Amino acid sequence: YSVIYLPKDHCCLSCFYYITLLRDPVSRYLSEWRHVQRGATWKTSLHMCDGRTPTPEELPSCYEGTDWSGCTLQEFMDCPYNLANNRQVRMLADLSLVGCYNMSFIPENKRAQILLESAKKNLRDMAFFGLTEFQRKTQYLFERTFNLKFIRPFMQYNSTRAGGVEVDTKTIRRIEELNDLDMQLYDYAKDLFQQRYQYKRQLERMEQRIKNREERLLHRSNEALPREETEEQGRLPTEDYMSHIIEKW
Numbered sequence: 323y324s325v326i327y328l329p330k331d332h333c334c335l336s337c338f339y340y341i342t343l344l345r346d347p348v349s350r351y352l353s354e355w356r357h358v359q360r361g362a363t364w365k366t367s368l369h370m371c372d373g374r375t376p377t378p379e380e381l382p383s384c385y386e387g388t389d390w391s392g393c394t395l396q397e398f399m400d401c402p403y404n405l406a407n408n409r410q411v412r413m414l415a416d417l418s419l420v421g422c423y424n425m426s427f428i429p430e431n432k433r434a435q436i437l438l439e440s441a442k443k444n445l446r447d448m449a450f451f452g453l454t455e456f457q458r459k460t461q462y463l464f465e466r467t468f469n470l471k472f473i474r475p476f477m478q479y480n481s482t483r484a485g486g487v488e489v490d491t492k493t494i495r496r497i498e499e500l501n502d503l504d505m506q507l508y509d510y511a512k513d514l515f516q517q518r519y520q521y522k523r524q525l526e527r528m529e530q531r532i533k534n535r536e537e538r539l540l541h542r543s544n545e546a547l548p549r550e551e552t553e554e555q556g557r558l559p560t561e562d563y564m565s566h567i568i569e570k571w
Contacts, residue, residue: 339449344511347504348497352487354406355398361391371422380423408503415440466522
């Protein structure tokens with residue numbers, strides 16, 4: 323997630339808002355694999371939780387050496403410690419509820435449910451979140467939420483590194499299994515996203531109707547005002563002017 327700062331005139335009580343963008347879990351997983359395959363690592367990430375970093379036993383590495391460059395998709399999926407699995411839920415949830423990275427703290431099924439519900443709650447509490455697959459609606463929601471306007475419209479690019487990966491149905495199913503929590507979160511997020519979008523659209527239409535009605539009332543009130551007689555009858559000569567004319571004659 324990210325933190326957005328807004329000037330005081332855009333704020334109510336706080337000037338900081340947590341926001342995030344979610345992505346289709348399968349596409350996101352494939353994109354991360356390609357990223358790692360090219361040599362990316364998260365070695366500088368501390369994974370702080372409850373004031374401490376996880377031990378090597380709690381968070382083992384998936385590879386030996388400096389990075390995991392060149393790993394195959396199968397190798398990527400086979401690592402049981404891969405943080406790419408359910409990454410979106412893990413990064414949104416409060417890990418302290420489940421003992422951080424200590425997998426023996428509570429049973430796995432209970433741990434998964436707590437993490438999912440925590441991620442959903444934190445998503446609901448965010449002032450704004452968007453979906454990568456719905457760029458235009460994401461832009462609309464952001465602009466309406468924060469009363470800001472982007473210079474350019476968002477573009478929906480369907481051609482990505484993940485999109486260029488050809489995988490069979492069996493592999494897709496395996497990725498969905500590894501990211502089951504992310505799949506559930508994304509379904510929930512799509513529904514919540516559409517609700518927020520529809521609400522903002524209805525609010526916009528209502529505001530437009532009110533504005534149109536006020537403009538009509540203003541127009542009618544202007545039409546009802548009496549016109550000045552001078553516009554219809556012309557200006558009558560003053561007494562001094564009439565005397566001057568008589569003297570001339």
